[in-house]
Amino acid sequence: MTVGISVDLGSPTPPYEQIRLQVSALIAAGGLTPGTRLPAVRSLAADLGLAAGTVARAYKELEQSGLIETRRRNGTVVVGPPAYSAPDAGATGSGASGSGASAAEVGAAVEHVIQAAAKAGLPDEELLALLRVALQKRRGLPPGVD
Amino acid sequence: MTVGISVDLGSPTPPYEQIRLQVSALIAAGGLTPGTRLPAVRSLAADLGLAAGTVARAYKELEQSGLIETRRRNGTVVVGPPAYSAPDAGATGSGASGSGASAAEVGAAVEHVIQAAAKAGLPDEELLALLRVALQKRRGLPPGVD
DNA sequence: ATCTTTGTACCAAGTATTTGATACAAAGAT
């Protein structure tokens, strides 16, 4: 677990997608602040038991999304979350300064659900399912349903 | 064009997905009201130049989403739109609830993450990914099983 | 009871996607 990334072979979503989603989510949630350097494709690949090209693909797409930036020898670095550029310095204590309150809030909220679920004895899968359903309801869009 | 559905071969999204999406959208938009009967798999398939099984697959997934319902001889009928209800958090269908107070708390927490994520502009899938990672961090998770 | 309509299950074939491995290019360190 290099920066908190893991892949679940056997999931319907392919590894390179899982990596992309996780990195992307971590950035958006403030878990990875701008300037942070991501692990090298080879090392992350080794950690996850994948080929370098697989990780590279994830990185590449992330760069195209403008989330990260890659210097040849300097590795890949987080540029910043997609949109918001809240100028205020919200000292959230979660490792670093940087992004606005929203990101940290997401991180905190995630922690909170997990704790709540744990307290309620709700299995992980159930929590995931619950969130999935709630998201669908909120959007009014039916699909999903893996 | 039986009810306003059409497929575009050559689109990256497969036909069965297009059908599912369109029917789903029509229902959500009110173009297909509850009680309306959908064309038979064979006739729609014929109209679109596809195999019955393809349309059947779309219908099947729509039923699993609870949007439509199928009676053997009576064809497939629209049940209704996702049915917005506020913070209904329980009842994922897997039984196992019954915890009581804690369950509501989980529901509230779920709503909270969703709002936070929305505020941060975090896409649904990324939020899911984030939660998944966080869960794995907290517990040595067994094979994820999506 | 039989027929007809409608969805379902299953299986093989075609197609597309994903991966892994190797060779290559950039860029800083020595």
Next chain:
DNA sequence: ATCTTTGTATCAAATACTTGGTACAAAGAT
């Protein structure tokens, strides 16, 4: 100048997905 680290390109193989077709099951109509 050379080395080492890091991302990139590419291509064949493996894998998964989607489709079509056929046979089957349910359920109302006749």
